[in-house]
Amino acid sequence: MKGLKWLSTASAIGMGLVLFMGALVTKTESGEGCGTDWPLCNGKFVPAYTIESMIEYSHRFVSGIVGILVLAAAIAVFMRLRHSGEAMLFAFGALFFTVLQAILGALAVIFPQSDAVMALHFGFSLVAFATSLLLTVGIRTGAYVPSTGGSGRRPRTDGGSVPMTAGMRRWIWVATIYSYVVVYIGAFVRHTESTGGCLGWPLCNGEIVPTLEGATGIAFVHRVAAVGLLALVAYIGHRATRSEPASALLRKSANWALLLTVLQIASGASVVWSLGSDWYLLTALIHVVLVSGLFGVLCYMSVLGWRARRIG
Structure with a gap:
């Protein structure tokens, strides 16, 4: 479980960084720094050294790395914790919304999108971050017990039963x-x-x-x-x-x-x-x-x- 802890933590931190960099792209108006090309930047693998292109391309690069981490975390959860519906929901929910926000971001570059649709891009990124965070918290607090074969064990909840009306x-x-x-x-x-x-x-x-x-x-x-x-x-x-x-x-x-x-x-x-x-x-x-x-x-x-x- 140690490797899964670090993998899920890296995914959550990475998604937080993607959120931060996405906001930076919007606030600096760098969304058009790579023109209408995707995944290349103005037709090049290495973009021109302008502030806008570097901010936009860095956001794409980090998003790609984080996407790989989220995919790896989902696979690891499937291998070790697939008996836990909660862990599977968070792991594959994070993967789904990570892919969805990436697709929406790519479409926004290639085809002009309305402001209402672009606002959804941040919303989907936020859900991807939240599900990654919930998976990490669940794993690091011992909410999920790895399957030991057979029918496996039911997952614990951190702190036991939390009283709530x-x-x-x-x-x-x-x-x-x-x-x-x-x-x-x-x-x-x-x-x-x-x-x-x-x-x-x-x-x-x-x-x-x-x-x-x-x-x-x-x-x-x-x-x-x-x-x-x-x-x-x-x-x-x-x-x-x-x-x-x-x-x-x-x-x-x-x-x-x-x-x-x-x-x-x-x-x-x-x-x-x-x-x-x-x-x-x-x-x-x-x-x-x-x-x-x-x-x-x-x-x-x-x-x-x-x-x-x-x-x-």
């Missing part, structure tokens, strides 16, 4: 799905270049509710959606601390989710404040890292709820 499970699943919607809207803001639609924070162009047209409407909807996510996560954190059966793992996960939500909103504000400055790229990339971590934590809490339902 049906209501709590539903709230967590709603928050996870809703967070994906917020992420998609954020990706849509980036691809439509609507970040400047709402200048100032927390007010939008000096108004509580601005005129909901064009870039302003898109940016404002994202802000409202983010506030809704904060309310959801805060309520879950309150229930985990005050109302739920004692579970240190659930409380810790809820606290991390709340912290990351607050930091994500703060980083969103810093993106607005840094518009037009040298800090803009850094704050935008930090925003992507934080929202990816938040989605990963919420997905893990959803898995805890799923396990509790199976056990209960």
